Amino acid sequence: MASLRFHLPALLSGFLLIGCQEIPPLIQPIAEVPATEGSESALVLVEEFGGVRCVGCPAGHSLIKELQGIYRDKLVVVSLHTGSFALPYAENRFDFRLPENDRLLLELGRPVGYPVAAINRRLFDGESSRMLSPPQWAGYLAQAVNRTTPLRLTIASTPSANPALAACQVELGLVRDTLLPSLQLSVMLVEDQITDVQLTPSGKQPDYVHQNVLRSWLTPSSGQPVPSPTRGSPGKFSFTVPIDPTWNRDRLRWVALVQAKSPTSLEVLQVSGKKM
Amino acid sequence: MTAIAPDPKHIYRFSLLLFILVLPIATLRGQNEPSSDWQLSGQLQSRANFFLRDSLIGAANIPQYDYQLFGAENWLNLQAGFRGFTLALRFDFFQNSNLLNPTDSYSGQGVGAWLLEKPMGPLTLSAGYIYDQIGSGLIFRSFEERPLLIDNALVGVKLKYQVMPDLFIKAFAGRQKRQFDLYGSVVRGFHSEYFFTMNRRGQSISLAPGAGVVARTLDDGSMNNLVSSLQTYPSAELFVPKYNTYAATLYQTLRYGPFRWYAEVAFKTKDVYIDPFAQTILQGDTLTGNRYRQAPGHMFYSSLSYASGRVGLTIEGKRTSNFGFRTRPQEALNRGTLNFLPPLTRVNTFRLTSRYNPAAQELQEWSWQGDLQLSLGEDMTLNLNHSGMQNDGTTPLYREWFLELSRQGGEKHWSLGLQRQIYHQAFYEFKPGAPIVKTITPFAEVSLDAGQDRSLRLEMQTLFMNRGEDQQLNDYGHWLFALAEYNPSGKWKFAVSDMFNWKPGRFSPKSGNRSVALHFPRFDIFFQPGTHLFSLSYIKQVEGVVCTGGICRLEPAFSGVQFTLNSSF
Numbered sequence: 001m002a003s004l005r006f007h008l009p010a011l012l013s014g015f016l017l018i019g020c021q022e023i024p025p026l027i028q029p030i031a032e033v034p035a036t037e038g039s040e041s042a043l044v045l046v047e048e049f050g051g052v053r054c055v056g057c058p059a060g061h062s063l064i065k066e067l068q069g070i071y072r073d074k075l076v077v078v079s080l081h082t083g084s085f086a087l088p089y090a091e092n093r094f095d096f097r098l099p100e101n102d103r104l105l106l107e108l109g110r111p112v113g114y115p116v117a118a119i120n121r122r123l124f125d126g127e128s129s130r131m132l133s134p135p136q137w138a139g140y141l142a143q144a145v146n147r148t149t150p151l152r153l154t155i156a157s158t159p160s161a162n163p164a165l166a167a168c169q170v171e172l173g174l175v176r177d178t179l180l181p182s183l184q185l186s187v188m189l190v191e192d193q194i195t196d197v198q199l200t201p202s203g204k205q206p207d208y209v210h211q212n213v214l215r216s217w218l219t220p221s222s223g224q225p226v227p228s229p230t231r232g233s234p235g236k237f238s239f240t241v242p243i244d245p246t247w248n249r250d251r252l253r254w255v256a257l258v259q260a261k262s263p264t265s266l267e268v269l270q271v272s273g274k275k276m
Numbered sequence: 277m278t279a280i281a282p283d284p285k286h287i288y289r290f291s292l293l294l295f296i297l298v299l300p301i302a303t304l305r306g307q308n309e310p311s312s313d314w315q316l317s318g319q320l321q322s323r324a325n326f327f328l329r330d331s332l333i334g335a336a337n338i339p340q341y342d343y344q345l346f347g348a349e350n351w352l353n354l355q356a357g358f359r360g361f362t363l364a365l366r367f368d369f370f371q372n373s374n375l376l377n378p379t380d381s382y383s384g385q386g387v388g389a390w391l392l393e394k395p396m397g398p399l400t401l402s403a404g405y406i407y408d409q410i411g412s413g414l415i416f417r418s419f420e421e422r423p424l425l426i427d428n429a430l431v432g433v434k435l436k437y438q439v440m441p442d443l444f445i446k447a448f449a450g451r452q453k454r455q456f457d458l459y460g461s462v463v464r465g466f467h468s469e470y471f472f473t474m475n476r477r478g479q480s481i482s483l484a485p486g487a488g489v490v491a492r493t494l495d496d497g498s499m500n501n502l503v504s505s506l507q508t509y510p511s512a513e514l515f516v517p518k519y520n521t522y523a524a525t526l527y528q529t530l531r532y533g534p535f536r537w538y539a540e541v542a543f544k545t546k547d548v549y550i551d552p553f554a555q556t557i558l559q560g561d562t563l564t565g566n567r568y569r570q571a572p573g574h575m576f577y578s579s580l581s582y583a584s585g586r587v588g589l590t591i592e593g594k595r596t597s598n599f600g601f602r603t604r605p606q607e608a609l610n611r612g613t614l615n616f617l618p619p620l621t622r623v624n625t626f627r628l629t630s631r632y633n634p635a636a637q638e639l640q641e642w643s644w645q646g647d648l649q650l651s652l653g654e655d656m657t658l659n660l661n662h663s664g665m666q667n668d669g670t671t672p673l674y675r676e677w678f679l680e681l682s683r684q685g686g687e688k689h690w691s692l693g694l695q696r697q698i699y700h701q702a703f704y705e706f707k708p709g710a711p712i713v714k715t716i717t718p719f720a721e722v723s724l725d726a727g728q729d730r731s732l733r734l735e736m737q738t739l740f741m742n743r744g745e746d747q748q749l750n751d752y753g754h755w756l757f758a759l760a761e762y763n764p765s766g767k768w769k770f771a772v773s774d775m776f777n778w779k780p781g782r783f784s785p786k787s788g789n790r791s792v793a794l795h796f797p798r799f800d801i802f803f804q805p806g807t808h809l810f811s812l813s814y815i816k817q818v819e820g821v822v823c824t825g826g827i828c829r830l831e832p833a834f835s836g837v838q839f840t841l842n843s844s845f
Contacts, residue, residue: 024516025499030507055708059565070508083379084337090789106339110380112609126460126497134566135550136606138508139501203709 030070030142040175042149044141045257045271046077048212049105049131050115051086052096058200060115060134061211067141074145076273078190078255079212080104085114091197091206094246096213104221107266119144120268121259130266150178151229155187155254155274158238166243166276168218170256172226173234181260183269184223187239188255189216190273191247215252216241223259252276315357319844321422324348325374326837332785333794334819335835339381340374347372347381351388351422362393364404368456375425376455378832386456389429398438405429406448410467410488413616414542414575415523415601418452426610429453430463442471452603452612459603459612460495485528490601492614494519498604502548505568513556515570521547523601523615536581544573548605549598551639568605573598577618588649594620600638620645621663622678624695627757627775628717628737632699633821634674640667655685659693672712673700689723701751705821710783711744713751729766735759735773741781752818753781753791769802775818807844813837 048064050057061079068075081096082105088095108118111131118130119140132140152173160167170187174180191213198208218239229235243249257271325348329341340347350369355362368388376382389405407429409417418430432450439445449464469486494502494517502517527540547570554567579592596617603612617636620643624630636643645663652658661678675698682691695717701710719737726732739755759773775798777784780791800813817834 022519024518025503027503027506027514027516029509029511029514055706056565063565067508084334110338110377112377112379112611126495128454128457133606133608135505135568135608136501138505139606140504142504142507199708201708 040148040150041074042147042151042269043073043271043273044071044075044144044147045120045255045268046075046117046137046141047104047108047121048077048079048115048117049082049101049111050079051081051083052088052092052197053199054085054114055199055201056113056134057085057115058198058205058208060117063134063137064117065211067138071141071145075141076255076257076271077212078188078214079210080214083110083114089197089204091204093196094194096210096215098214098217100217100221101214107222120147120271121266122268123265149269150174150176151180151258151270152234153256153258153270153272155256155272157254157274157276160240164242164245165240166249166252167238167240168254168274168276170237170239170272171234172229172237172258174229174231177231180228181262183226183228184259184261185219185226185237186221186223186257186259187218187237188214189218189241189276190253190255191215192251192253193248194251215244215247223257223261226258249276313359315355317355317845319351319353320841321351321843322348322839322841323350324839326839328836330816330833330835332787332792333796333816333835334785334833335816338374338379338832340372341835344372344381347374349373349375349422349425360395362391364389364391364393366390366405373425375423384456388427388456389453400436400438402434402436403432405431405453406434406450408434408446408448409616410465410490411486411525411527411540411542412538412577412618414540414577414599414618415488415525415544415615416463416465416467416490417614417616419616424610426613427453427455428613431458432463444469452614454612460497461603462493462495463490463603463614464493465490479533480531482531483528484530485526487524487526489522489524490614491520491522492601492603494604498606502568502605509567510556513567517548517568517570518546521545521601534582534584536583537578538580539578540576542575542599544599544601546570546572547598547601549600549602549638550605550608553639571598573600575599575617586651588647590645590647592620592645594618594641594643596637596639596641596643598639617641619643621665621674622647622661622676624678626717626719626721626735626737627759627773628739628755629678629695629719631739631755631820632697632701632713632715634665634699634704635821637665637667642666652681655683657682657684671700672698673703674698687725687727689725690721692718692720694718707783711742711750714742716740729763731763733759733761735761741779744782749779749781751781752777752784754779767804769800769804771798771800771802773798777818809840809842811838811840813839 046064048060050060064077068077080101082101086097108121108130116131116133117137119132121130123130124140152175154171156169158167158169170185172185192211194210194213195207196210197204197206198210218241226235226237253273253275255273257268259266259268327340327345329336335341348371352367354365365387366389369385371383372381374381391402391404393400393402407418407420418428420427430448430450431453432448434446434448436444436446446467451458451462465488467488469484471484473480473482499519506514521544523542523544525540525542530537548568550566551569552566554565554569556567575596577594579590581590599617601615603614617638619636621634622645643665648660650658659680663676665674667673677696680691680693683689697715699713701707701713717737717739721735723733724731735758737757741749741751741753744750756776756778759771761769761771763769775796777794780793784791785794786792796816796818798813798815800811803810814837815834819833820831
């Protein structure tokens with residue numbers, strides 16, 4: 001009986017270790033994904049949420065940059081400043097916050113911490129939130145880049161008589177006949193390479209270069225309803241937006257996205273970006 | 277091969293049906309049969325918050341302050357026992373709750389837990405939501421901390437076999453709970469404990485060794501996500517992740533006369549974790565931030581205590597090296613933890629002495645604590661305590677020195693003391709550039725017992741803050757706290773307190789560019805008729821790190837009215 005006291009637990013512990021050998025997953029490093037091909041290729045929208053007081057955000061920005069290096073034009077990235085971390089410092093030249101950013105945050109669900117990103121505004125299997133932390137981005141992007149869609153979305157700048165305004169036309173078409181749910185269209189104006197203060201792990205950095213900063217919403221963040229297009233007769237939608245004189249026109253680009261909304265889904269079906 | 281989570285609706289319906297079937301029989305039988313056959317009991321814990329926006333202190337910009345205005349949490353526990361069968365059921369209700377995420381609103385309701393248990397001779401079978409731990413929890417602890425809405429129950433089956441009166445073995449398997457859903461990874465474990473006692477030279481010696489092993493198998497979804505992330509890493513950082521991670525622990529408690537020695541050593545095989553301090557070179561830039569890493573881990577914890585009539589002494593030490601253990605590596609903060617890292621710092625109870633709490637570190641930690649209790653006469657006690665925490669760096673992360681003299685006895689109780697803290701705010705609260713906080717906090721407490729359940733308690737504390745190199749007071753600066761608590765009878769209690777930021781510091785709320793000296797008052801009324809405890813409170817609370825059971829979270833400021841009820845029946 002005494003030996004049972006000592007040998008039984010050891011014996012049973014051994015059962016847990018049986019079959020320690022496992023076939024490992026296959027890791028195939030992705031150096032670079034080929035440029036967008038195929039008429040039904042869907043681009044991926046990455047909406048990154050953070051702020052100038054968010055110390056982890058520069059690392060998030062770098063990760064996005066790294067992923068853009070891999071997925072190139074398949075990714076359309078927008079950086080939204082929102083939450084208490086987005087409150088500008090006295091030294092900041094710009095206040096990147098927009099009320100519509102807060103509304104989108106409410107619709108997608110507030111995160112526990114920053115930075116976070118939503119990928120195609122999708123709630124991925126096994127997740128409780130659309131807001132994903134940086135270690136999850138690459139994994140879900142790998143899923144999202146293989147998606148296809150019959151929707152074709154193009155943006156073109158259109159001339160504006162007023163120099164204080166900018167205009168664009170968004171065309172939404174179908175590459176083949178299919179039935180679609182009701183669609184919502186959102187359009188934004190994004191600016192790259194803005195030098196302004198950002199909190200980093202080594203303190204406030206005055207010459208930090210902000211990329212993909214959302215400057216203006218041309219529609220509500222939840223989108224505006226648009227009729228489903230049919231093949232051969234695309235929907236055309238025109239937008240005009242005032243341009244702040246402090247913005248650099250050469251670094252502005254349009255971003256348009258189409259969502260199919262339902263009570264359980266906010267998923268983005270197609271997204272497009274175009275330099276102004 | 278995707279893991280399929282059971283539909284929460286099905287669990288809810290099944291549990292409800294089970295309880296509905298059992299409860300009427302239980303009630304009827306309970307009225308007619310001897311009470312020894314049936315035991316029915318329950319507890320209700322309710323909390324309702326009425327949010328009052330106060331943007332100056334930071335109680336704003338979350339849905340509850342902006343437009344929801346109300347939030348509540350309720351837990352209803354029911355237990356039924358019949359001839360050895362035990363059925364426990366817990367309903368959880370969250371309405372616009374800020375517990376899960378202090379900056380967001382969470383609503384949900386359903387069966388939070390159920391458990392069916394039956395001892396059959398030496399074998400006890402448990403199925404459902406299992407709360408348990410191995411040793412001090414280093415490799416496995418499934419537990420609930422309601423103030424932080426942590427509920428890490430293991431949903432599965434547990435078998436416990438009492439081999440001999442002094443030896444048990446236990447095995448379990450299941451998946452971890454996530455609100456009203458389950459994580460995909462499968463957890464299995466084994467645990468055994470033995471108790472041995474003997475007499476030597478008139479002194480009793482007891483030894484209680486134990487051992488445990490826990491294994492976690494990542495689900496396909498988590499592994500696929502992990503692999504997709506790793507595929508984007510530069511080759512120098514690449515590794516092949518393991519599906520299975522094993523953690524093992526050995527521990528023992530030795531008692532000999534007035535001495536007690538506890539020691540536990542734990543190891544973990546290669547496990548994937550997020551390194552928040554990882555340095556990566558990308559396109560010529562050095563980045564600091566979250567990267568997946570894979571490494572084994574180990575941990576050692578020991579405490580030695582001595583207690584005689586006049587002296588009580590405890591010395592503790594802990595070493596942690598990469599010992600976070602989660603249901604999947606994608607989880608962060610307090611989510612998905614399978615184990616528990618016990619804190620070695622002093623658990624302070626006064627408002628200002630508990631303002632700075634260092635959270636236990638998963639990656640690297642050395643920590644220690646010494647506590648001396650000296651009896652200075654019939655009713656006078658002196659308590660000396662020192663604790664500290666350090667990682668592999670040289671900058672002190674946390675140090676505390678605590679001295680308290682107290683008198684317990686007669687109708688008047690009092691204590692007074694002094695606390696000194698050094699706290700690396702930038703490290704613990706991710707506030708870059710925040711200087712190291714150094715505080716000195718004198719405190720005093722007096723309790724007057726007037727008999728017939730009447731009493732009065734007074735508290736007073738002052739926190740003096742150090743200055744940074746720019747001569748600004750660090751963090752929130754100097755504080756003053758006062759409290760008066762009056763019990764006119766056994767049923768009623770009234771409390772009023774104020775925490776006053778009389779000399780604001782660099783992070784104090786500002787009006788324009790000027791720091792403001794703010795009051796954070798609190799008024800409480802408690803009413804306890806029998807087994808019910810009601811409370812109604814008006815609260816203004818400053819932001820800070822809140823720790824419950826050794827687990828900490830940075831909580832935003834609170835402003836509002838709170839109602840609570842704790843009831844047993």
